[in-house]
Amino acid sequence: MDRTNQVWERAIPVSEEEIISLVKQFDTPLFVVSEEKLLQNYRAFQEFFPGIEIFYAVKANPHPFIIRTLKEIGSSFDVASFQEIELVSSQGVPPERMIFANTIKRKKGLRYARQIGVNLMTYDNEEELKKIAMVYPEAQLLVRIKTPSNGSRANLSYKFGAEPDMAPELLLQAKNMGLKPAGISFHVGSPCSNVNNYLYSLQKVSEIIEKVSGEISISVIDIGGGFPLSLYEEEGDESLEAFSKAINPHLQEFLKDGYRVIAEPGRVIVGSAAFLITKVIGKAVRSGITWYYLDDGIYGTFSAIPFDKATFRFLPLRESKEELPAVLAGPTCDSLDVVAENVLLPPLELEDLIVVPDIGAYSWASATNFNGFERAQVVMI
Numbered sequence: 001m002d003r004t005n006q007v008w009e010r011a012i013p014v015s016e017e018e019i020i021s022l023v024k025q026f027d028t029p030l031f032v033v034s035e036e037k038l039l040q041n042y043r044a045f046q047e048f049f050p051g052i053e054i055f056y057a058v059k060a061n062p063h064p065f066i067i068r069t070l071k072e073i074g075s076s077f078d079v080a081s082f083q084e085i086e087l088v089s090s091q092g093v094p095p096e097r098m099i100f101a102n103t104i105k106r107k108k109g110l111r112y113a114r115q116i117g118v119n120l121m122t123y124d125n126e127e128e129l130k131k132i133a134m135v136y137p138e139a140q141l142l143v144r145i146k147t148p149s150n151g152s153r154a155n156l157s158y159k160f161g162a163e164p165d166m167a168p169e170l171l172l173q174a175k176n177m178g179l180k181p182a183g184i185s186f187h188v189g190s191p192c193s194n195v196n197n198y199l200y201s202l203q204k205v206s207e208i209i210e211k212v213s214g215e216i217s218i219s220v221i222d223i224g225g226g227f228p229l230s231l232y233e234e235e236g237d238e239s240l241e242a243f244s245k246a247i248n249p250h251l252q253e254f255l256k257d258g259y260r261v262i263a264e265p266g267r268v269i270v271g272s273a274a275f276l277i278t279k280v281i282g283k284a285v286r287s288g289i290t291w292y293y294l295d296d297g298i299y300g301t302f303s304a305i306p307f308d309k310a311t312f313r314f315l316p317l318r319e320s321k322e323e324l325p326a327v328l329a330g331p332t333c334d335s336l337d338v339v340a341e342n343v344l345l346p347p348l349e350l351e352d353l354i355v356v357p358d359i360g361a362y363s364w365a366s367a368t369n370f371n372g373f374e375r376a377q378v379v380m381i
């Protein structure tokens, strides 16, 4: 492929020679995180949403490099389990820079949150309030509401979120139990392609604040994650810039009224900050189609395909004018381990390298060791 073309230049922050040298040094599969891209994404979020506190969603990619880099530039963190709290804490992040943003928490996680002082957390039901009352009554509580998920790939209001109409009651319940209701949170689904999901949810937040006023003082608004991977409008309508133009005026009103507004972005921070280098380790023609077997598959970094319903672009290093439909498969013995069908590729040989951009989020994080294949090694450049 033409290395000067925009696809490569936009997606891959290094040259072909550097790819080959990385592979010589580390072998494949190699998950390469660009520190520059990570910082650029974080700063773009800060620029587009001024005054909004960023709690990076660790679940998107919990690699310690990433946590440390984001910690250094002032990020806070969304953690969902005992293990994520421990991990983030082990990187030197103080507890006040974490939110326990899982509405169904294990007691072990709650006890640990209390022990080290992670004070902010979400809930969406009465049973959780009872658990919190038992284990961590001093915690600051944000009620999470259901949102529309129109145009979101993963609907995060299927399994989580109270009906907005129930939220005032849940906040009052917390107060009556002697707990500390402090705010409202939502997540519009991930990634979200429809900015109206945020606007609707913010409207609901205002209505809930109005309904409980006089009884409960709401101080925190948590707008969750769901932001698209592209940063700038020139990259398409669904960009962080376009979303910020629609959402930001409302957020600025909340800030002006003295609310603390926080967000839990994951994908937009890390998604485009990493690429994968994988190698062709096998080749066979089956029913007239060429199958290329890669050293990474859906039990590895491509776990983003089944779990996150993700699709990827495949950029082979080999150049050719001819392109033929092919199947890309992973290395395990499972027939399910197919990465892509009907991909147009130049004829490839064993040992050829394929670069896969925009694979930073919900990929390496959910990779397994199935069949003994280790997760891709991670390097930060």
Ligand SMILES: Cc1ncc(COP(=O)(O)O)c(C=O)c1O
Binding pocket: 057, 059, 060, 078, 101, 102, 156, 187, 189, 190, 191, 224, 225, 226, 227, 264, 265, 266, 267, 268, 361
């Ligand atoms: C509670 C919560 N916050 C934040 C996120 C991050 O969302 P995204 O990666 O779309 O920004 C998720 C994703 O699942 C989530 O469940």
